[in-house]
Amino acid sequence: MRRALIVIGKAPEPGITKTRLVPFLAPEEAATLYRAFLLDAIELGLQLGWERTCVVHPRGAASALKAIVPRQVKLIEQRAGGLGNALAFAFEHHFEEGFERVVLIGSDNPTLQAEPIEQACAALDTHDVSIGPTSDGGYYLIGLRRPHLELFEAIDWSTPQVYAQTLARAQQIGLRVRAVRDWYDVDGPADLDRLQRELRSAPELTARNTRAVLRSLATATST
Numbered sequence: 001m002r003r004a005l006i007v008i009g010k011a012p013e014p015g016i017t018k019t020r021l022v023p024f025l026a027p028e029e030a031a032t033l034y035r036a037f038l039l040d041a042i043e044l045g046l047q048l049g050w051e052r053t054c055v056v057h058p059r060g061a062a063s064a065l066k067a068i069v070p071r072q073v074k075l076i077e078q079r080a081g082g083l084g085n086a087l088a089f090a091f092e093h094h095f096e097e098g099f100e101r102v103v104l105i106g107s108d109n110p111t112l113q114a115e116p117i118e119q120a121c122a123a124l125d126t127h128d129v130s131i132g133p134t135s136d137g138g139y140y141l142i143g144l145r146r147p148h149l150e151l152f153e154a155i156d157w158s159t160p161q162v163y164a165q166t167l168a169r170a171q172q173i174g175l176r177v178r179a180v181r182d183w184y185d186v187d188g189p190a191d192l193d194r195l196q197r198e199l200r201s202a203p204e205l206t207a208r209n210t211r212a213v214l215r216s217l218a219t220a221t222s223t
Contacts, residue, residue: 003050003121004094006104007041008086009057010034011064024189029217035068036209037186040110042073043208048114052099056090083157087142088149095147103130103143108185110210111198116141116180123178129170131163133182138162140183148175 010017012035014027021030038055045053054074057065062075069075076093078086087104094102101121105112120130124145132141137160144151150173155165170177186195199211 001101002052002099003048003101004052004054004099004103005045005048005050005117006090006094006102007038007045007053007055007107008083008090008104009038009041009055009065009107011057011061012038012068013064018187020188021192024192025217033210033213033217034107036207036213037110038107039068039209040207041105041107041112042069044112044114044117045105046070046072048117052094054094056086056093056104058086084152084155088152091144092147092149095144101143101145103141105141106185108187109140109183110186110207111195111202112140112183113206116183119180120178123180126176127178128175129177130180131166131177132180133163135182135184136160136187137164138185139166140185141180142166148173151175 012031014031017034018030025033042053042055052074054076055065055069056076056078059077062077065075078089090104091102101124103117103120105117116132120132120141120143123130124143128145128148130143131139134140139162151166151169154169155162167177184191184194186192196214199207
């Protein structure tokens with residue numbers, strides 16, 4: 001069975017990336033932190049040992065991402081703008097290439113572990129869709145075993161209704177859905193505070209890149 005782990009990512013650009021962390025962080029600091037988030041998501045994907053780990057990204061980001069992403073990770077430029085289009089394209093592309101299980105994750109969940117991803121993949125043996133909800137009403141993970149691209153239509157993206165609307169959409173289409181454990185996105189200062197508290201008690205290898213950046217930011221603040 002050919003499995004693909006897709007990370008939805010973007011180039012870490014000051015003033016464009018993680019703007020909800022500004023002015024709590026400077027634009028350059030927010031971009032550096034997002035770079036660490038993305039690298040931690042990629043490392044998690046590589047640790048799974050699946051047949052492919054890739055980053056699907058907006059147009060124009062390839063050169064910046066190529067400079068930071070490991071060579072074994074494939075970069076795929078999305079065809080059109082918008083999150084719904086990006087998700088649909090990511091799945092369509094991989095099913096066209098013959099992958100049989102495709103799981104997609106975001107790049108804002110640096111402490112995410114392999115277990116829910118593996119559970120999501122296993123759930124596709126008996127379900128059409130696997131999904132991991134976030135605490136803000138969205139989802140951090142979605143998996144498919146067929147290209148049900150209509151699942152990404154009629155969704156109010158970047159709102160607290162995304163998860164509920166996706167479940168409703170799946171029901172309309174007649175798809176069987178299995179949810180895995182919830183997680184959280186690091187979007188604003190409160191999420192960042194939660195992340196820092198979690199890392200204090202987490203194993204040292206958890207979110208290795210994110211942990212290093214947070215330590216450097218703390219050191220810079222204290223000097």
